[in-house]
Amino acid sequence: MNKKIVATLFFFLIALLPGCGHAGQQGHNPTEARETRNSSSKAFTADNDVTAFSKGFKLFEKERYRKACPQLYQYLTANSPDDVDYEWAAFFFGISLEKRGFSHAAVDILANLVMRKPNPKIVSYCLELFEDISRSGPFDKDLVISQVICDQEYEFAEDKISDFVNFHQGVFDRERGFLEWADDHFRKIASGTYYYFKYLYQEALYRIYQDQIDHAIGLLEEILEATVEAERLKDETRRTLARLLYEKGRFEEADRMYRESRESIVERGHDLLEMAWSQYRMKNAEKAMGLLYAFKAPSFRYSFTPEYYILKSFIYKDVCYYQDALDVVYEFKERYAGSLENVYERGDPLDDQDLSLVLLNKKRIGEIWGFLKLLEREKARCTEIQDKPLRKYVENIYALQIQESVDYLREQIQKEYEKIANELLRYEEDANLMEYEIGLDMSQRVYENHYSGDVLEDKKSEDRVVVYPFQGEFWNDELAGYKVALPNKCGCMEKWGEFFK
Amino acid sequence: MKMLYIFYLVVVIVSCGAKEGFSGNPEYKEQVTAIQEKIFHRNHEIGFHLDYIPDDDFYDVFTVGLSYTFKFNDYLAWEVARGVFAFNVEKDLKNDLEDEFEVTPTQYTEPEYMIHSHVILRPLYGKDAVWNRGVINHETFLFFGGGLVNYEKHYSYGSSGSENALSISFGVGIKYFLNDYICLNFEIRDIINFKDERTENNILFGAGLGFRFNLAPRVTDTTSELETLDHYLRDEDNE
Numbered sequence: 001m002n003k004k005i006v007a008t009l010f011f012f013l014i015a016l017l018p019g020c021g022h023a024g025q026q027g028h029n030p031t032e033a034r035e036t037r038n039s040s041s042k043a044f045t046a047d048n049d050v051t052a053f054s055k056g057f058k059l060f061e062k063e064r065y066r067k068a069c070p071q072l073y074q075y076l077t078a079n080s081p082d083d084v085d086y087e088w089a090a091f092f093f094g095i096s097l098e099k100r101g102f103s104h105a106a107v108d109i110l111a112n113l114v115m116r117k118p119n120p121k122i123v124s125y126c127l128e129l130f131e132d133i134s135r136s137g138p139f140d141k142d143l144v145i146s147q148v149i150c151d152q153e154y155e156f157a158e159d160k161i162s163d164f165v166n167f168h169q170g171v172f173d174r175e176r177g178f179l180e181w182a183d184d185h186f187r188k189i190a191s192g193t194y195y196y197f198k199y200l201y202q203e204a205l206y207r208i209y210q211d212q213i214d215h216a217i218g219l220l221e222e223i224l225e226a227t228v229e230a231e232r233l234k235d236e237t238r239r240t241l242a243r244l245l246y247e248k249g250r251f252e253e254a255d256r257m258y259r260e261s262r263e264s265i266v267e268r269g270h271d272l273l274e275m276a277w278s279q280y281r282m283k284n285a286e287k288a289m290g291l292l293y294a295f296k297a298p299s300f301r302y303s304f305t306p307e308y309y310i311l312k313s314f315i316y317k318d319v320c321y322y323q324d325a326l327d328v329v330y331e332f333k334e335r336y337a338g339s340l341e342n343v344y345e346r347g348d349p350l351d352d353q354d355l356s357l358v359l360l361n362k363k364r365i366g367e368i369w370g371f372l373k374l375l376e377r378e379k380a381r382c383t384e385i386q387d388k389p390l391r392k393y394v395e396n397i398y399a400l401q402i403q404e405s406v407d408y409l410r411e412q413i414q415k416e417y418e419k420i421a422n423e424l425l426r427y428e429e430d431a432n433l434m435e436y437e438i439g440l441d442m443s444q445r446v447y448e449n450h451y452s453g454d455v456l457e458d459k460k461s462e463d464r465v466v467v468y469p470f471q472g473e474f475w476n477d478e479l480a481g482y483k484v485a486l487p488n489k490c491g492c493m494e495k496w497g498e499f500f501k
Numbered sequence: 502m503k504m505l506y507i508f509y510l511v512v513v514i515v516s517c518g519a520k521e522g523f524s525g526n527p528e529y530k531e532q533v534t535a536i537q538e539k540i541f542h543r544n545h546e547i548g549f550h551l552d553y554i555p556d557d558d559f560y561d562v563f564t565v566g567l568s569y570t571f572k573f574n575d576y577l578a579w580e581v582a583r584g585v586f587a588f589n590v591e592k593d594l595k596n597d598l599e600d601e602f603e604v605t606p607t608q609y610t611e612p613e614y615m616i617h618s619h620v621i622l623r624p625l626y627g628k629d630a631v632w633n634r635g636v637i638n639h640e641t642f643l644f645f646g647g648g649l650v651n652y653e654k655h656y657s658y659g660s661s662g663s664e665n666a667l668s669i670s671f672g673v674g675i676k677y678f679l680n681d682y683i684c685l686n687f688e689i690r691d692i693i694n695f696k697d698e699r700t701e702n703n704i705l706f707g708a709g710l711g712f713r714f715n716l717a718p719r720v721t722d723t724t725s726e727l728e729t730l731d732h733y734l735r736d737e738d739n740e
Contacts, residue, residue: 266537298537350734353727360730372733406733447651468636473540 029207052078053085057092065096070387072096077389082154087118091125097394102378103133105397107140111148120156127157135232138371139400146172162188163195171202194230197223201237208244217244235263239271242278251278269295269303270361272479276311285315290482297474303361306427313434317441320490325438329431340428349417355424362416368409375402415471445490539575539626541638541678543713546570548686550585550709557703559609560589570621570711578621580644587612610652610664610696617648617670638678645671650694666696676711684711 057073072093079086089272090113098106110126117123130148133139150172155164170185175244186199207216216397249308255278258271265272279288285388292312293302301380309332317327333340335354342352349355359365379398385391547569554562572578588610599605622708625641647669654662674688690705 019677184610245522266534285686350731353731356727356730360726369730376729471636473538473638476535476537 007015014278015482017040017388049468053089056089059473060092060096063099065099069093069100069385070390073390073393074386081116087116087122091118091122095129096128098129100384101381102394104140104375104378104401107133107144108397108401109440111140111143114148114268115152119216124152124157124161125163129152134164138367139369140371143459144316159190160193163190163193167195167202170199174202174206192226194228194233197226197228197230197233201233201240204237204240204250208240210326213244216295217241220244231262237260242271246274246278246281249263249281251281254278255282259480264476265294266297266476267298269300270305272300273303273305273307273311275480280311280315285319286483286485286486289315289484289486290498291480293470293484294474294479297479299474301357305358305361306332309335310427310430310434313431313438315486317438318488320441320445321444321486322438326435329435329438332427332431336424336428338360339424343421349413349421352417355417355420356413357418358420359413362412362420365409365412365416368405368412372402372405372409375405449491529595535714536626540642540682541684541713542572542575543682544715546684546711546713548583548709548711549584550686550701550707552585552705552707554587554612554692554703554705556577557589557592557612559595559606560591560611561592562612562703563588563590564615564705566615572623576623578623578642580617580619580621582616582618583648584616586614605657607658608654608656610654613651613653613663614682615648615650615668615692618647619644619647619670638706640676640678642674642676643672644674644690650692652696664697666694666701668695669693672705674707682713684713685709686711688698 044371046053052071052075059065059068059071069250072089072243075089076086079089081087090109094106094110094113097109107130110129112144114123114126123325127149130139130144134144145168149165149168154162166185166188170182170189172182173179173185186203189196189199200223204216204219204223207213207219215482220237223237224241238257238261242254245251245254245257255275258268258275261268261271272291274290276291276295279285279291292308292315294300297306303346313325313328313332316322316328325472339352341347342349342355343449349359360369375398377396379402382391382395382398385394470484548567550564550566552564552566554564564587566583566586568580568583570578570580574586575655595606595609621642621644623640623642626638627640628636628638631637647667650666652664652666652667654664656662670690670692674686676687677685679685681733686705686707686709688705690707692703692705694703695699
């Protein structure tokens with residue numbers, strides 16, 4: 001009896017053990033249970049994240065981007081890219097950041113999203129944003145143009161976006177010598193659009209490179225006749241056309257081109273110097289000198305080049321202000337003495353502040369500089385982000401990009417320094433030559449005046465009511481209109497006496 | 502009240518009427534300004550003032566005073582303190598009352614000194630050709646502030662006393678820059694004094710000379726940008 005009871009209890013206990021016997025099999029399948037637990041826990045997390053996503057989306061819809069950002073970021077950190085809403089969340093997150101003024105962070109997030117090839121709708125929206133950003137200010141060109149636009153295919157893109165993509169891919173291919181591919185891309189750009197005229201500009205540059213100047217001038221003139229709204233492109237075109245016209249000796253047309261530019265004169269430092277050259281070649285010494293005065297304004301500090309001194313001494317020499325001409329030569333030597341010494345001693349480019357300023361005027365370096373300023377500005381705004389993890393994430397994006405851009409800036413400065421150092425040496429040679437020419441010119445004029453017996457009258461400067469001394473205060477509306485009184489002193493011998501003592 | 506309207510009108514004209522600086526092409530987002538660097542900007546100004554208050558009941562009030570002003574930037578300044586002492590010339594009113602009507606005011610006040618402090622807005626800056634023979638730069642400014650006015654109280658029936666009244670002061674002025682350091686100031690002010698008996702409103706016409714100076718060289722954009730560049734290129738954190 002006892003044995004029976006013990007046996008019954010034993011079987012009963014065994015039957016109760018999980019996975020053993022019929023009762024166990026019927027009650028809880030462990031695999032199912034684990035799955036259920038996992039799924040329930042996942043469901044719990046997903047519920048939370050879905051809430052974060054839907055909250056973020058709702059806030060995004062209501063244009064409350066400040067509050068949408070942390071929600072969307074929370075969702076993105078808690079989910080993997082495989083999640084069904086992940087791409088949209090990243091998209092809304094990027095757009096929200098852009099709306100809050102973090103344009104680089106937005107570009108960074110959206111560019112990475114596009115490179116993962118999400119659904120075409122998202123890509124189209126992102127490309128539209130990139131197109132907009134590329135026309136409005138500094139941005140990460142390497143990331144957007146080289147990696148996103150030119151390294152992917154976007155056959156589904158339509159209209160403006162297709163033109164945007166084809167234009168950049170065409171330029172990219174042409175720069176690398178894939179001319180047929182480039183032409184294929186350019187052919188796809190719709191005629192009469194903004195990017196068509198951008199393409200024409202690239203084509204004109206290519207023609208200049210091939211020494212087909214007249215063809216290039218024709219293309220540039222076609223751009224200027226376009227009715228499409230593209231002021232910046234047209235200004236760039238005017239500048240290039242003006243340079244070509246100058247080289248062809250059509251100075252008046254070149255000057256007109258510079259003056260037709262819609263861009264503020266304050267932003268066109270280098271144009272001012274070129275305008276001065278045009279005026280000088282048109283024999284308008286007073287106007288040319290006026291433009292050189294304007295060129296000393298603080299806003300042109302990055303456009304300043306040693307060429308300024310050469311032109312100024314030319315002008316003074318032509319109206320026989322020999323002492324002034326020599327002073328300008330000495331001024332050049334004094335200002336760049338440190339730079340020249342640094343060049344001769346093959347010193348560190350970074351020790352040379354004067355040339356550093358000139359380097360900032362170089363197109364590529366200027367672009368990086370502008371981009372760095374934008375990064376610093378936007379990074380400073382990170383303090384406005386209340387959510388700590390989000391703030392850290394955005395700050396990190398900026399810190400990394402600043403680091404990368406600074407490295408690139410350093411590299412470019414080293415590269416450009418060699419060129420600018422050579423230019424400076426050439427200017428030094430020009431200055432020495434100018435010094436010699438001034439001396440020679442003086443001797444020749446003394447000789448001519450002495451033996452000709454004619455008494456030369458001072459050439460009167462253009463009649464004016466009153467001449468004001470320049471105060472040194474630069475009013476932007478006056479910059480292009482300065483004129484310096486420079487009556488010709490070539491017939492005035494007493495001025496030269498001091499040179500022959 | 503009329504002065505308040507005038508003041509308000511000037512503020513509205515200045516803040517709304519000015520066209521954006523040179524070349525406001527919307528496609529270019531660069532900040533544009535009319536003048537690149539005002540050559541007459543100085544951070545500190547010590548002023549010497551001669552003023553006249555014509556509308557006090559019993560006195561023609563002439564004041565002499567000193568002030569110190571700190572300029573934060575091209576647009577905003579703070580007149581830290583302006584102290585003036587009054588030299589008063591009695592008007593005929595009191596004598597007329599006594600002689601013709603045989604009445605005398607039981608009490609009346611005579612301003613002694615005033616101390617004020619003002620916030621100064623400097624929205625307008627320009628230059629004039631003087632008889633087409635030369636150029637003079639000028640600046641128009643608005644100011645608003647408060648302070649204290651001290652009066653000597655005269656009684657017809659006893660010895661004099663003293664009274665301090667809180668005061669609000671606002672107005673408009675123009676400054677002509679004679680050279681890098683000296684400027685000529687003209688201003689018109691409304692002073693509202695909260696006296697024990699009543700609130701009194703006075704108009705003040707002022708003229709003065711200002712001595713302007715900087716204690717340190719002006720920091721230009723070039724300096725700061727070169728510093729930033731230097732930081733980028735040299736800072737070990739960036740390497």
